[in-house]
Amino acid sequence: xxxxxxxxxxxxxxxxxxGTDPLTxxxxxxxxxxxxxxxxxxxxHLDLELxxxxxPHEIVVVDDGSTDxxxxxxxxxxxxxxxxxxxxxxxxxxxxxxxxxxIDHMSGDALVIMMAxxxxxxxxxxxxxxxxxxxxxxxxxxxxxxxxxxxxYPRIKLVMNRLFNRFIRILFHIKLNDTTNAFKAYRRTxxxxxxxxxxxxxxxxxxxxxxxxxxxxxWTVIPITWRNRRSGKAKLKLKEMGSRYLFICLxxxxxxxxxxxxxxxxxxxxxxxxxxxxxxxxxxx
Numbered sequence: 001x002x003x004x005x006x007x008x009x010x011x012x013x014x015x016x017x018x019g020t021d022p023l024t025x026x027x028x029x030x031x032x033x034x035x036x037x038x039x040x041x042x043x044x045h046l047d048l049e050l051x052x053x054x055x056p057h058e059i060v061v062v063d064d065g066s067t068d069x070x071x072x073x074x075x076x077x078x079x080x081x082x083x084x085x086x087x088x089x090x091x092x093x094x095x096x097x098x099x100x101x102x103i104d105h106m107s108g109d110a111l112v113i114m115m116a117x118x119x120x121x122x123x124x125x126x127x128x129x130x131x132x133x134x135x136x137x138x139x140x141x142x143x144x145x146x147x148x149x150x151x152x153y154p155r156i157k158l159v160m161n162r163l164f165n166r167f168i169r170i171l172f173h174i175k176l177n178d179t180t181n182a183f184k185a186y187r188r189t190x191x192x193x194x195x196x197x198x199x200x201x202x203x204x205x206x207x208x209x210x211x212x213x214x215x216x217x218x219w220t221v222i223p224i225t226w227r228n229r230r231s232g233k234a235k236l237k238l239k240e241m242g243s244r245y246l247f248i249c250l251x252x253x254x255x256x257x258x259x260x261x262x263x264x265x266x267x268x269x270x271x272x273x274x275x276x277x278x279x280x281x282x283x284x285x
Contacts, residue, residue: 020135023187026050026057027108028125031098032116036069040077042118047083049122055129057083060106061116064089064098096204100197112185113208120183124224128185137190137217137265140209142178147223154228164245171253172210176221179209180245183224190217193265198251203244207252214256216265 028046032039043059050057063071063086074086089101099113110132114120124141131139143150144165150158161180168179182205194211197204212219255263 021109023108023110023129023133024056025108026055026110026112026125026129027102027106028057028059028112028114029099029102029106030059030061030114030116031064031095031102032061032066032070032074033064033093033095033098034066034068034070035116036066036073038117039070040073042116043074043077043081043084045118046114046122046125047081049126050083053126053129055126058085058107059083060085060087060102062087062089062098062102064095065093092200094200095202096197096199096207097201099204103191103197109188110185111188111191113182113205115182119227121225121227124183124222125185127222131220131222132185132187135218136220137187138209138212138219139185140176140178140219140221141181141183141224142176142221143181143224143226144177145221145223148178148225149223150226150228152228153226168206168210168249171249172213172256174213176209176213180205181224181226183226184209186212190265193217193263199244199248201244203248206245207248210249210252211255211263214252215263216261 030042035042039061043061046059047057059081061074061084063074071086071088074084078084078086085105087101087105089098091097091101103111110129112125112128114125128139128141142148144162153161165177165179169175169177182202184205186208190212191208193215194208197207199207209219
């Protein structure tokens with residue numbers, strides 16, 4: 001198994017904080033729109049994997065305005081799967097809005113965002129949970145590092161993915177090479193520290209990890225695998241998302257360089273201010 005790489009904002013504090021509170025419940029938030037062909041198997045396979053590994057969990061599936069049988073299937077599945085907590089996003093729809101709705105209604109102190117189409121591997125959720133319990137604020141999966149991989153990734157989306165992730169790496173001076181992937185894990189404290197969440201669509205997949213990094217939470221990266229959906233239609237439309245991704249990146253870039261650290265993790269901000277006040281070579285006055 002590949003060893004995860006650990007980082008924090010600006011690589012100033014790479015180790016998890018000692019004495020971090022143990023986690024008690026994992027919430028997996030899954031946005032779903034017209035996923036009648038796969039949503040039942042997604043939640044059943046996930047629930048089985050987590051029960052086999054004795055991970056306390058709830059599966060929060062947010063029906064984001066489906067026009068097929070997705071909601072009906074979720075209601076039926078709930079009768080035999082107590083860990084399932086289906087919700088309906090009755091307000092304005094959108095991938096990001098659905099995830100935020102799920103976060104607002106989840107009970108756990110840890111979060112994994114997962115896709116509804118079984119493209120993400122349930123076994124990686126277990127690895128995420130273990131690393132969060134080791135003290136990390138966030139765990140990011142990368143499909144493009146040693147040990148990771150993709151299966152049946154559409155060529156044009158792959159090219160655009162690599163170009164945009166390279167742009168993010170250069171803009172923020174980070175080593176993470178798969179920022180746009182939604183499948184990531186967070187402590188609830190880190191998610192709350194990233195509010196307000198602004199992105200209403202797929203650009204939330206960029207907003208959350210970049211805010212975690214910029215605001216000083218410690219994070220680690222592990223290799224994960226991804227498989228293209230075997231039923232239904234992909235919801236991401238490249239021509240619609242370019243400007244939205246760019247907007248959220250520039251918004252967080254401005255925060256990073258012009259907010260004077262006002263939004264950083266409290267302990268991290270205190271250490272940064274202490275070093276600044278100490279002057280050269282840590283001199284004290």
